[in-house]
Amino acid sequence: MSGRHGATRVRLADALVVGSHALVLLTAAAVPVGAVVLAVLKGVRDPEAASLAVNWARWGALLKQTGAVAAVAVLVTLTLATPLALLAARTDLPGRRLLLGLAVLGASTPVYIWAVFVFALVPLWAVNGSVWVCGALYGLTATPLVLLLLARALRDTDRALEDTALLDATPRTVLLRVSLPMVRRTLLAGTLLVLLLVATDFTLSDLVVVRTFAEEVYLAYQLDPRRAGPLLTALPVLAACAGLLALAERRWRDYGSHEATRFGEAPRVFRLGRARQAVGAACGLLMLGALAVPVAGLVRHLEIGPRLIRSLGEVWPNARSSLVLGAIAATLLSLPALGLAWQATRCGWAPRAIRTACVLLLALPAPVTGITLIELLNRDAFAAVYDSSAIVVLAYVVRFLGLAVLLLMPALRRVPDDLLAQARLDGCGAAGLWRHVAWPAGARTLGLVWVIQFVLCLAEVAASKLVVPPAVPLLSVRAFTLLHFGVYHDLAVLALVGAGLVVPPGLILLSGARRPVPAPSAESVQQGT
Amino acid sequence: MWTVRIGAGVLLLCLAGCERESPPPTQAAGPGPEVVAYTSLDQQFAEPILREFTRRTGIAVRPAYDTESTKTVGLANRIRAEAARPRCDVFWNNEVVNTVRLKEEGLLQPLGLADASHIPAALRDPDGYWCGFAARxxxxxxxxxxxxxxxxxxxxxxxxxxxxxxxxxxxxxxxxxxxxxxxxxxxxxxxxxxxxxxxxxxxxxxxxxxxxxxxxxxxxxxxxxxxxxxxxxxxxxxxxxxxxxxxxxxxxxxxxxxxVFPNTVALIKGAPHAEAGRRLIEYLLSPEVEAELARGPSAQIPLHVNASATSRVGRLADLRPMVVDFGAAxxxxxxxxxxxxxxxxxx
Missing domain, CATH: 3.40.190.10 (Periplasmic binding protein-like II)
Known part of the structure; x- marks a missing residue:
């Protein structure tokens, strides 16, 4: 009798786990699917708008602009990130830990705060309409993250191959011809990341007045939200990003698996020799500039004294809302993301569906997320969501769930197959595997992913700008609004507060990234059970 | 048990953070009447006026502001998108054309002002659906x-x-x-x-x-x-x-x-807080709001027939305004x- 009850409990728990994951995924996936369905339906009902939006010449012009911005951004990112990552990860450069620490802080800094830093020095009107500046700014904002990805990949390269190559070549040649080619997949991932940023975000393109696809969708929606134009305009970019991401996901499916990754093997450190001091000084100057120039730019616009205190008080409601909503969204995202990532690492149609949904979510231009949420939820049945800050949380979940799942997958792929077999022999169902295998294997990465999602939620502008209800003061939306007037005292205070908010998450990420992630073992599973 | 703890934590977080509305900067402490205002006037100019209204009446204002790059049109379209289930009460537009368009589309209701004669007839709707004040x-x-x-x-x-x-x-x-x-x-x-x-x-x-x-x-x-x-x-x-x-x-x-175009103020059809909205509108149309807008950094031109303040850019009487029917525009x-x-x- 008790055995039957036990089996029922296991089945119930399994159904709960699978059901809750399916519910979260379906809710999130409803947005990209809804966007496409709405685009088609509106297009059929409004042929005039459809013919204006589905226009090859217009799409071509937008593609040209978006492509130009993306090309400049990729060029800037790779030019800056690659040598710095090589220096920080594989050489005896003095201050390399500081460099990586600054990169973590830079990667945690929202795009709008980067924009404040830049426009505190250069007025907006001076760069009006410049594709070069728009691309360079996007590239600059993505550089720290790509630098970190590259540095991580460079530490995981095949040491034996490098040692063999060193028998016949100089260290510099080995570094450039052997080590660097081994991280080409990460270079491509960095490129893809920059492309996605440019294709799906309009924060900078709107400020600099450059008509990229995302900017066009946003403007078309603001001009007439009832027509088909905005969603139809987004279809090519959605298809292109989804295609690229699907390709990347297929190629890199084995990334992080226990066969593909080595643990505990320290990478070879290449000595800079006589150039060490000079390169160290140059990097030191660069770091000093990266810290001092933005701060000096902001301080120039600050009015120190009572007004500063008053402004800090005025910014506080914005900061509080952003922190609370970011924390809720990161929590709501991360827990199901672990389960979904766990499912996605398996074989079969369900994991494939999860991976496809994640790719679609990631490829969705941010304004389309906002537009679709408004279209789906602006009705009596969903009034509680639409009229409250829950819609902002939902927008965050939709925007970042795919990324959270993809970030967690490598950690879960490292679970050895025999461990799974052992767990199944011990009677674990879906819930048991999740609790006793997935959770111990992914818990620490989950913590880091939570922090990353939290930082991303703080930074989100392009979807929340559209869905935010009255009197929900978000830091990001306020900064975006003020940025259009140039950098003055209020915005400088807001940027300093925003930059301060990302320091603790940045430090957590830094300490988390330093400690190597242990591979899950049979002991951990047995302890769990 | 741990799942229950995590679930309870998440639920608490959600309940704490996703309340129907967060306390806005203009809201008075405690529960009470409220009004939702969509305003396309720059936040730094509008906020002190709304705050003063709250201080005087105890009516909390829940504002939604516009971004410079999509000014006015974005908010007007938001009102259109919400037409079936309005949540905005008062539209404070910093121009006139989009307000007239909303009226033509049947999205406004009469202001019901007791007396609007203090605003020149050319700058208010003959049917009483909107009223102009403080021009630029x-x-x-x-x-x-x-x-x-x-x-x-x-x-x-x-x-x-x-x-x-x-x-x-x-x-x-x-x-x-x-x-x-x-x-x-x-x-x-x-x-x-x-x-x-x-x-x-x-x-x-x-x-x-x-x-x-x-x-x-x-x-x-x-x-x-x-x-x-x-x-x-x-x-x-x-x-x-x-x-x-x-x-x-x-x-x-x-x-x-x-x-020369005035700010306009209108009451949304089906406004959830119509009475509070009317009080906000009456306050916005008062000579002292015009005076504050005239003296303030935006130097708006008062239109009130009894306006005592003058703008730094001049008086309406000194200008030669373009004569065009707002409806035609x-x-x-x-x-x-x-x-x-x-x-x-x-x-």
């Missing part, structure tokens, strides 16, 4: 270092003058007061002439910036010789001591006149926007 004007801001006094432009047609090729600027004419201005031009000059003028301006390599503030700053910094902007942005540069001069264009006797708005989108700003 569309002006040319000229850099006095770059443009000698005898060469200063007197008409917006100077934006198409080849002498100034690439050295003139305006904001994106799809949104905000620039879109309003284009709609007025379509109504005043006719579609063909207005389109020809805009084409000539584009051919003259006009710099299209994201907002009027940017235009004023670019002129003040000497990047542009002159630009088309609003009085509030122009006067800010003047107040800052920059080498600029404000010109009210087309003011000569045979000119088309300077576009509202009717031309969509055509003008389509032209701008497809031809003037074509990528």
């Amino acid at each position: 004007a569309r002006v040319l801001l000229v850099n006095t270092d770059l443009v000698p006094a005898d060469q200063r432009p007197t008409s917006i047609r100077a934006l198409a003058d080849p002498r100034w090729r690439g050295r003139v600027g305006m904001a994106k004419p799809l949104f905000g007061s620039t879109a309003t201005h284009v709609a007025f031009l379509f109504a005043k000059l006719g579609d063909a002439e207005a389109a020809a003028l805009l084409k000539a301006i584009r051919a003259n390599e006009v710099q299209v910036l994201s907002g009027n503030k940017g235009v004023a700053e670019a002129v003040a910094a000497g990047r542009l010789a002159f630009g088309l902007t609003d009085t509030d942005d122009a006067v800010a540069e003047l107040d800052a001591g920059r080498p600029v001069a404000i010109i009210f264009p087309d003011s000569e006797p045979d000119g088309m006149g300077t576009l 509202a009717e031309a708005f969509q055509r003008a926007a389509r032209f701008v989108e497809q031809e003037f700003l074509a990528p």
Whole structure:
């Protein structure tokens, strides 16, 4: 009798786990699917708008602009990130830990705060309409993250191959011809990341007045939200990003698996020799500039004294809302993301569906997320969501769930197959595997992913700008609004507060990234059970 | 047990964070009456006025502001999108055309003002659906270092003058007061002439910036010789001591006149808090709000017949305003926007 009850409990728990994951995924996936369905339906009902939006010449012009911005951004990112990552990860450069620490802080800094830093020095009107500046700014904002990805990949390269190559070549040649080619997949991932940023975000393109696809969708929606134009305009970019991401996901499916990754093997450190001091000084100057120039730019616009205190008080409601909503969204995202990532690492149609949904979510231009949420939820049945800050949380979940799942997958792929077999022999169902295998294997990465999602939620502008209800003061939306007037005292205070908010998450990420992630073992599973 | 703990934690977080609305800066402490106001006036100008209203009446204002790059049109479209289930009570628009369009679309309800005679009849709706107050004007801001006094432009047609090729600027004419201005031009000059003028301006390599503030700053910094902007942005540069001069264009006797446009305030049809909304509207139409807007950094021109304050940019009586029916401008708005989108700003 008790055995039957036990089996029922296991089945119930399994159904709960699978059901809750399916519910979260379906809710999130409803947005990209809804966007496409709405685009088609509106297009059929409004042929005039459809013919204006589905226009090859217009799409071509937008593609040209978006492509130009993306090309400049990729060029800037790779030019800056690659040598710095090589220096920080594989050489005896003095201050390399500081460099990586600054990169973590830079990667945690929202795009709008980067924009404040830049426009505190250069007025907006001076760069009006410049594709070069728009691309360079996007590239600059993505550089720290790509630098970190590259540095991580460079530490995981095949040491034996490098040692063999060193028998016949100089260290510099080995570094450039052997080590660097081994991280080409990460270079491509960095490129893809920059492309996605440019294709799906309009924060900078709107400020600099450059008509990229995302900017066009946003403007078309603001001009007439009832027509088909905005969603139809987004279809090519959605298809292109989804295609690229699907390709990347297929190629890199084995990334992080226990066969593909080595643990505990320290990478070879290449000595800079006589150039060490000079390169160290140059990097030191660069770091000093990266810290001092933005701060000096902001301080120039600050009015120190009572007004500063008053402004800090005025910014506080914005900061509080952003922190609370970011924390809720990161929590709501991360827990199901672990389960979904766990499912996605398996074989079969369900994991494939999860991976496809994640790719679609990631490829969705941010304004389309906002537009679709408004279209789906602006009705009596969903009034509680639409009229409250829950819609902002939902927008965050939709925007970042795919990324959270993809970030967690490598950690879960490292679970050895025999461990799974052992767990199944011990009677674990879906819930048991999740609790006793997935959770111990992914818990620490989950913590880091939570922090990353939290930082991303703080930074989100392009979807929340559209869905935010009255009197929900978000830091990001306020900064975006003020940025259009140039950098003055209020915005400088807001940027300093925003930059301060990302320091603790940045430090957590830094300490988390330093400690190597242990591979899950049979002991951990047995302890769990 | 741990799943229950995590679940309870998440639930608590959600309940704590996703309350129906967060306390806004203008809200009085404690529960009480409230009003939802969508306002396209810049937040830094509107916020003190709304806060004062809350202080006086105890009615909390839940505001939604606009972004400069999609000014007014974004909020008006939000009202349209929410037409079936309105959540906005009061639309405080910093121009007039989009308010008239909302009225034509049946999205407003009568204000029910006891007495609106203190506002000139031309600046309020004859049917009582909206009312104007505190006006601004569309002006040319000229850099006095770059443009000698005898060469200063007197008409917006100077934006198409080849002498100034690439050295003139305006904001994106799809949104905000620039879109309003284009709609007025379509109504005043006719579609063909207005389109020809805009084409000539584009051919003259006009710099299209994201907002009027940017235009004023670019002129003040000497990047542009002159630009088309609003009085509030122009006067800010003047107040800052920059080498600029404000010109009210087309003011000569045979000119088309300077576009002077009021803020407008309207009550949304089906507004959830209509009574509180009416009180906010009455407050916004009071002479003291106009006086505050006139004395404040935006230097708006009072329209109240008993207005005691004067704006730093002048009095309405001193200007030669463009005479155009607001309804005709509202009717031309969509055509003008389509032209701008497809031809003037074509990528």
